[in-house]
Amino acid sequence: MAKLHPDLINKEFWYKDITLIPNRLPDFERDMVDLTTHFTKRLKLKTPFVSSPMDTVTEAEMAILMALLGGIGVIHYNFLTIDEQIEEVEKVKRFEAGFVFNPVVLSPQKTVKDVYDVADKHGFFSVPITEDGTLNSKLSGIVTHRDIRYRKDMETKLKTVMTPREKLIVAKKSETIDKNDLQAANEILRKNNLDTLIIVDEDDKVAALVADSDIRKNEQFPLATKDENKQLRVFSAVESRLELAKERVGKGYDAGLDGIIIDASVVFKEQLEIAKYCKENFPKLEVVLGNVDSGEMVRKIIEEASDYCDALRIGIGPGAACITQQELGTGRAQASAVWECSKEVKKLEPKYGFIPTIADGGIKIPDTIDQDIAKPGDITKALALGAKTCMMGGLLAGLDESPGEKEFDYEENRMVKKYRGMGSTEAMKKRGALRYGIEKMKIKIPEGKVIKVPYRGSGYDFIPQLIAGVKQSLQKQGFKNIKELQEEADIRPLPK
Numbered sequence: 001m002a003k004l005h006p007d008l009i010n011k012e013f014w015y016k017d018i019t020l021i022p023n024r025l026p027d028f029e030r031d032m033v034d035l036t037t038h039f040t041k042r043l044k045l046k047t048p049f050v051s052s053p054m055d056t057v058t059e060a061e062m063a064i065l066m067a068l069l070g071g072i073g074v075i076h077y078n079f080l081t082i083d084e085q086i087e088e089v090e091k092v093k094r095f096e097a098g099f100v101f102n103p104v105v106l107s108p109q110k111t112v113k114d115v116y117d118v119a120d121k122h123g124f125f126s127v128p129i130t131e132d133g134t135l136n137s138k139l140s141g142i143v144t145h146r147d148i149r150y151r152k153d154m155e156t157k158l159k160t161v162m163t164p165r166e167k168l169i170v171a172k173k174s175e176t177i178d179k180n181d182l183q184a185a186n187e188i189l190r191k192n193n194l195d196t197l198i199i200v201d202e203d204d205k206v207a208a209l210v211a212d213s214d215i216r217k218n219e220q221f222p223l224a225t226k227d228e229n230k231q232l233r234v235f236s237a238v239e240s241r242l243e244l245a246k247e248r249v250g251k252g253y254d255a256g257l258d259g260i261i262i263d264a265s266v267v268f269k270e271q272l273e274i275a276k277y278c279k280e281n282f283p284k285l286e287v288v289l290g291n292v293d294s295g296e297m298v299r300k301i302i303e304e305a306s307d308y309c310d311a312l313r314i315g316i317g318p319g320a321a322c323i324t325q326q327e328l329g330t331g332r333a334q335a336s337a338v339w340e341c342s343k344e345v346k347k348l349e350p351k352y353g354f355i356p357t358i359a360d361g362g363i364k365i366p367d368t369i370d371q372d373i374a375k376p377g378d379i380t381k382a383l384a385l386g387a388k389t390c391m392m393g394g395l396l397a398g399l400d401e402s403p404g405e406k407e408f409d410y411e412e413n414r415m416v417k418k419y420r421g422m423g424s425t426e427a428m429k430k431r432g433a434l435r436y437g438i439e440k441m442k443i444k445i446p447e448g449k450v451i452k453v454p455y456r457g458s459g460y461d462f463i464p465q466l467i468a469g470v471k472q473s474l475q476k477q478g479f480k481n482i483k484e485l486q487e488e489a490d491i492r493p494l495p496k
Contacts, residue, residue: 001346002384002489004339012333013493014318015362015378021490024478033471034481037388038356039072040259040286040310043233046070046223047467048383048482050358052393053077053237053263056419060091061401065459067092067232069467070223074261074391075236077248086251087121089234093256094122096217098182098230099199100209107133108140108159112148115158119145124213126196128206129162138204139165144195171199173207182230185210227258235286237263238274245274249282259286259310266316267292267301275308286310291360293337295344302345306352314341314387318362322421322449334362335385342386359387363395376469383470383482384489394419398456406455415455 008018037048047070051058055078058066063073073092079085094100104118105128119125125145131137141162148161169192176185176199189197189212197210214230225233236252238245238260249260260278262271267290275287289305290313292298301309315338317331338359345355359382379390396402397419409416456462479485 001343001386002486002491005492007493008336008491012336014333015335015364015381017333017494018335018381018491019494020381020384020473020477021492022477023488023490026475026478028475028480030468030472030475032480033474035070035467035470035474037383037482038311038354039358039389040288040356041354042310043072043259043286045072045225045389047463048379048387048389048470049463049466050074050389050391051396052360052391053235053261054393054397054420056397056404056417057393057402058396059403060088060095062396062399062403062459063088063092063234064095064232065399065401065463067225067234068096068217068221068223069460069463070225071389071463072225072233072235075234077237077239077263082248082251085236085248086255089236089252089255089257091122092234093231094124096214096224096226096230096232098210098214099177099185100211101207101229102135103128103206103209105130105133105135105206106143106158107131108157108162109133110158111154112151112156112158112161113154115143115148116154124211126209126211128198128209129158130206135206139168139170139198139200139206141165142168142196142198165204168198169194171197171210173199173201177208182210186215189215227256231256233258235259235261235288237261240264240268240271240274242270242274242277246277249274249278249285253282253285257285259288261288261290261313265291265322267297272301272305272308275305279308288313288358290358291315292341293332295340298341298344299348302348302352302355306348306355309355311356311358311388312341312345313358313360313391314338315360315362315391318360322361334359335381338382338385338387346386356388357386358389358391359383359385360391361393363390363392365395376466376473379466379470380473380485381491384485384491386486388482394451394453396459398453399459399462400457401459409452412452416452417455418450419453420450 036046039045049071051062051066051073053074053076055076058073058075066073075088077085106114108129118127127143129141131140141164143158143162171185171188195212199208201207227233238248240262262274271289278285278287288311289309293316315334318334342357363378382390398417404418406415406417
């Protein structure tokens with residue numbers, strides 16, 4: 001691992017207490033730095049950024065942003081119903097795909113209004129029309145935006161505006177899906193200048209769709225985190241209670257979920273049972289456990305559940321909206337927690353195998369917005385200390401893509417957005433208390449607070465700046481990738 005200065009050994013230190021010393025002579029440019037890293041055992045990211053499962057940080061829009069730019073988003077579970085969370089997962093999986101399986105279809109008797117309802121819910125207008133409005137009946141036609149954009153009568157039946165089956169150019173399932181040949185479908189789409197290509201089976205039933213918009217997205221976002229079907233990857237949070245998690249995990253898996261984070265302020269023993277249940281019933285699902293903050297906690301989890309754990313989340317109380325350390329006197333400095341936990345994982349790797357660590361919380365940049373590259377120092381420090389990825393909450397809560405509206409703060413004379421800890425009294429009115437294991441308690445001690453963070457604009461501008469900043473930090477130290485940084489970084493204390 002990296003070299004930790006003797007003055008830091010067995011000490012508690014934050015990111016602000018350390019610096020990374022350049023010892024090499026760089027002979028390459030910033031853009032040659034490769035930030036590819038492991039999020040879980042099997043899942044790699046091209047950008048080491050993860051958005052936190054907080055209800056003022058990650059829903060579908062943030063998860064889409066993160067995945068398009070090479071990271072990944074974790075959708076919170078602080079909804080009133082499980083289905084609301086699953087809808088957010090579905091939005092991500094439908095946003096970009098190769099073959100769009102189980103597409104939304106309507107019947108000829110539905111109306112123009114129904115198409116607009118689909119667009120409001122899912123974000124697209126192209127809808128195949130089948131005989132009875134299900135995938136179990138034959139294709140009758142298709143309705144696209146151009147068919148309805150000038151229609152004023154919302155009650156117009158789709159049978160009068162759709163392009164009928166006999167005029168449609170379609171692809172055969174046997175020539176595309178069955179051969180796993182997305183390129184063949186894309187060639188038909190481009191050759192015929194189509195917005196949407198319907199793929200049908202031998203009975204002329206809709207098997208899947210391919211959209212021209214997805215081809216353009218592939219070219220625009222080369223770092224995107226995708227599954228085997230070219231759909232964006234997404235994780236969701238679940239409770240640290242087995243009976244509560246079962247339904248959420250099952251529904252998420254059916255919606256195409258790539259993995260779960262068993263979300264708690266501190267790892268519960270029951271998390272190991274949930275992880276085992278997931279791996280036995282949904283073996284393709286990635287499972288992240290946490291939170292931990294010591295080598296001893298890491299060792300106990302790995303010794304008991306290394307086969308069920310795909311990554312560990314580090315951090316108890318370091319977040320800007322978390323007050324666990326102040327209220328309860330427990331937790332620790334985040335930088336030292338990341339170092340100790342990552343070191344223990346590395347020590348146990350020969351016997352139990354590789355398990356990545358996620359540095360969760362405490363990432364800060366100066367509270368100003370300007371045109372310079374965003375200050376990424378804490379991210380680079382977390383990576384140097386051994387974390388494979390960084391999970392961020394407050395840093396992302398001020399973006400357009402986070403839930404909630406921006407507002408003008410007259411006291412601070414700037415635009416802000418609300419950011420709240422999941423242990424805040426406000427968040428616990430929904431399901432936040434589950435994260436802290438106090439949902440049944442009459443007396444609930446808040447472990448979070450509600451704060452305002454600066455409005456940072458579009459994440460499509462902000463995240464690329466962060467990426468460039470991390471790359472520039474590694475380049476300054478002479479490291480071409482995260483592996484080199486973690487093996488040879490020179491970590492020293494900053495003078496007091």
